[in-house]
Amino acid sequence: MINQPLALINELFGQPPNASEHGFQIDHILEFSQWFMAVLFVGWSAFFIYVLVRFRKGRNPVADHEGVKSGISTHLEFAVVLIEAVLLIGFAIPLWGRYVNEFPESKDAIIVHAVGQQFNWNFHMPGPDGQFGKRDISLVSNSNSLGLDPASEAGKDDIVVLGELHVPVNRPIIVETSSKDVIHNFALPHMRAAQDAIPGQIIPLWFTPIKTGSYEIVCGQLCGLGHYGMKGNLVVDTPEEYQAWLKERVELSGTQAAPAPTDRPEGEPPGGGNIQGSVAPPGAPKTGDPSNNPAPANSPAPDAPPQHP
């Protein structure tokens, strides 16, 4: 397989394995460019070291006014241009074109709204009727973090969860990202998917998970003092597990229902393990001015660590 030696370089650099259908394409372009870099680096370094040794003053007391006369560098630069052009025109541009223009058909896709807030992710799913309920910011409260309108028919069966999102494996997922306050970034490293969540805009991203498991959702954009702890969880279920989860959620549905998420599913090693509480020093006073940035009651206290089981 041609992929094997190519993929080596990403693995060597420690990239975690891909878990989405399109992810290998992204890994490919990364591999290509890293190999390209590596070749240039090794080539030039060899030349560099040779020259430094060969033309040091002790070895070459008289410099040559002209130096290199051949046009080798032109060829080299031309080669660089060529390879970059191939990567660009052959891979990068079409890939992005496909990624943003060819969203999966929405009838087989699962559509989720992901709404960032300082410092958590709200997920809003349409429930069995497939219709999103109306949201209105004037209804936002601690118990109704998205301002879901209780009067809206379509919203009656909607699912709103905080922090943890369940999706079935092998189904395209469209996540429509937005934000309530500042810019966040909805990043799924294992899915090779990421998108800024910008207030005032709804920007979709999509991926098809191909491996079950639990994956971290990173907030990739500085969003305030709790940015480092703004962690979500993407749980990729088997279809059966997913149905069970849905069922359980629908029963709880309505705006008030979302219980606090568990951060780490069972069986997953706690991060950082040995060291005391991940961030906040025990007993450290609350920071900042509470009237300024108090976290909404349903998200972790700003200086509290992402909760450990």
Place this chain on the structure above:
Amino acid sequence: MNETQQPTATEVIADGHVKAGHAQEEPMHDDHSHVAAHVNKYLMVGGLLLLFTGLTVFLSYVDFGTHKMNMAVGMVVATIKAGLVAMIFMHLNAERQLIYRILVFTVFFVLALFFLTYLHWYDPISR
């Protein structure tokens, strides 16, 4: 490298900057008649600009079909006015190469700023 003469140190002093620094004492008389000839032109252009101002105001109340069209007309008139100021009052109709070069780049970059930000607004993936 086609340097042919070797100026000596005295030549340097004779025609280098040192001399240029003192050249300011003599007023440039030849300039004056030249300037006088332009005074009428400045007045005329001033009148023209006032006229165009009236025109802009007038045209803004004429319906050109769409608001976009009105915008375009307004901007065309404004550009003509700006062109007059730049060409005549700011002497850009007869300026040195160097100034043009600086301005060409500036204008290019401003347009790039306008155009590319517009393009990003026009071609988003948001819904």
Place this chain on the structure above:
Amino acid sequence: MDVSTDLVSHHHAGHHPHQHDSGHDHHELGWWRKYVFSTDHKVIGIQYLITGLIFLLLGFTLMMLMRWQLAFPGRSLPLIGNLLERAVGPGAMPDGRMTPDFYNSLGAMHGTIMIFLGIVPVAFAAFGNFVVPLQIGAPDMTFPKINMASYWAFFVGGIVMLVSFFVPGGAAKGGWTSYTPLSVITDKGGIHHWFFNGQTLWLVGFILLITSSLLGAVNFITTIIQLRAKGLTWMRLPFFVWAQLVTAFLLLLAFPPLEAAIVMQLMDRIGATSFFMPTGLVVNGAAVAISGGGSPILWQHLFWFLGHPEVYVLILPGMGIVAEIIANNTRKPLWGYKSLVFAALVLGFLSFIVWAHHMWLTGMGSVVSAFFQTTTLIISIPSVIILSAFFISLWGGSIRFNTPMLFATAFLPMFGIGGLTGIPLSFNSADLYLHDTYYVIAHFHYIVAPGTIFALFAGIYYWFPKATGRRMNEFWGKVHFWPSLICMNVIFLPMFLQGMLSMHRRWYDGGQGWNIANEKVWGLSGFQWNVPISAAAWVMGLAQIPFIINFFWSIKRGEKVNDNPWQATTLEWAAPSPPPHGNFAVTPVAHRGPYEYSLPGRERDFTMQNEPIRDSDREAYAAAAAAHH
């Protein structure tokens, strides 16, 4: 061997800097006018250098503090923790432990200080001021008073930035990029003063810094255009002057849109307008009382419209310095001078139309992203050309490894690594994965830290004798170089690994609480790599001590040298060391290109630009021209 050339006026050796016979102002200036409110480009250059270096050290100190938190999150800082608590207030360092807010302040201010108060003042303003007029044979800048105003605007701007650490609530916390709406809603209410708060002072300080840069840029460009010595045609300018010229244009044209954006952000903060604030914001569970209708993306466009040209502002002067030093210490002309100049111009031009590569994830469509990916890749070509020309220049040389040259040679592969890792970032789809991870941090630090900073060190060691008449100590120079080189790599190489793990930047806990950061690479988990990285950063701090001592010690005690100790060719070496007010006793005239080293038929291996052409030179030039056909 007497290295001063025929045209260096011998009687000026050991000449008192402020008496000279060509000037008209014989009156002695008072101490204040001479050293503080001076209009002499050399004094201003040195003021910029010292102030900039102090800021650089300060920016580094902030980072050394952050590195403690990154390596040992939540542990109280030994020894100085309590001191700091007293200095910056208990809100920032309770029990010597860093709070997230203080971490974010440090990060934002590290970026801001390093770039706008450290590198730009040193690389552009200090070297540009001191060296450019000398290299073009000019008596001073065209507008000396504006030059002084530029320094003082910078100085006050810097003070404003510093003061912001001590106002209630602390310094700006929104990152050096200050993305809205975050930067509009932070530092407000409660203990914060409506004006004297971190983010507002950041904006105000920035306006002063921009003013300073604009004044400087106007001055530099006019000086280079107008005050070139007789015979110093465009293609005879040292590459350093070209680099400064392009840099000045970048500052001149890229900064104003950011200034506009900063005024708008100030309005948003103080006047409660909504330039960058969209409709329907809910902060802390409550709707924000503003009109809305603004766009957060607009800020990013205006910021990166400066931001990208700015990165070339950080690197071009460094390239210029390295070019001078490589030519000097290989004892041969720079290879491909014309293509270097051309590449620098293209680089400057293109840098205005690539900015959105910092905004790949803001939801851009395929057309815009295709455009910006293409321009971004095209802009890597001139960098490749410049770097290749430097590498090839080494071939056939007779390389002297003195301290300036060591730093200049190290610049090449370091910039190479930084530049090459820009390539995956420039593909939208690959950056999808790498965006805002430590990979990006490593990418640009390789360019600005072991890249630009090394170039600055090289320049300081190189031009020190011109400024003082004394040379810095070589041995201590090497003691400075080797640990710095090693530490830089120990700091930044592992960051590529961390980035590939998807460890994200601006994480107060250094990734400790994240599973992805706890995956193992090369024996350590992503998080654990923080410890060696931090250790190397602190060791590198120690490695700067020899430099600082060497620097100040050599001003008074360094080995005395003549006017041209490196046996260089460009015009600054034809002036006395240190050059008097007005610079040259005899206005120099250039007769040839900047790098005539090892010219065949000459008895010495360097021929200065102001040495008249001889018959043997003509033969040599003819032979060279023939060889190229």
Place this chain on the structure above:
Amino acid sequence: MDIPYTTTARPDTGLWNAKIGIWLFLASEVMLFGGLFSAYVFLRLDALPGYWPHGLLNVPVGTMNTAILIGSSVTVVLAWAALKMRQFNRYKIYMGITILCGIIFLAVKLAYEWPDKFQHFGAYIRQDRLEKYEEYLGNHHMLERGLEPRVEITGHLHNHDALHDPNIHEYEVQLDQVNAAPTDPASDRPHFWPLPKSQKIAVIEKADVEHAEMFVPKHNTFFATYFTITGLHGLHVLGGVIVFTYFWLPIGANLYKRNPEHLANRVEVAGLFWHFVDLVWIFVFPLFYLL
């Protein structure tokens, strides 16, 4: 030590220093206002239907100010020309007029136009309450004519305390003509001569309002850009006036005795700046007042 080419041109560039300097500075100014205007374009394109007001500014006053600036641009070249022709007295007259024009421009702006806006009130009605205020908005009529909906009610605020007092639950607004007779095309904006306010008073409940303020910068993005751009432009006018005054008073004008050409050059440079300020206004005027 003298710096070469302060008044005479360098032969190969044909320019003296300050001439290059000012053009470089103007290039950066072009980028500064370019940034502001691109913000204007961006925000205007982004504005939701009905949210970018039209015809709110006083056109006759704006036209007059435009004419004043143009006039001053003429006088400043004439002042320069007078110096070139070594007619010092004429220089003093023309420069004096220029300074006066600048001051009048600023006075009109600061003493009349801005305060006039600060006295005007506007309330944006919530999307779901528009129907309730149909009698003032006339949106059915607007829809028929294929026009953008109206979402704002403007006029003179009678109970000024309502702005600050949470115990007052409504605004009493003496309506502008548009809102008094919303279906009458004759009362719709824009108008060359601003229409007088109607006698009609509307009561608007605070609960129905998205947000309401006097016409200050934070009222909407239109006023934000308007005040920012005209404010920055005004600062430029002020700067120009200060510099001209310096060249007009003996302290600067005495240079004429020593080196008239130098003074002419200085006036030329300051004049270039002044023309640029005029040029910016040429775009500000139609964009904000007319279109």
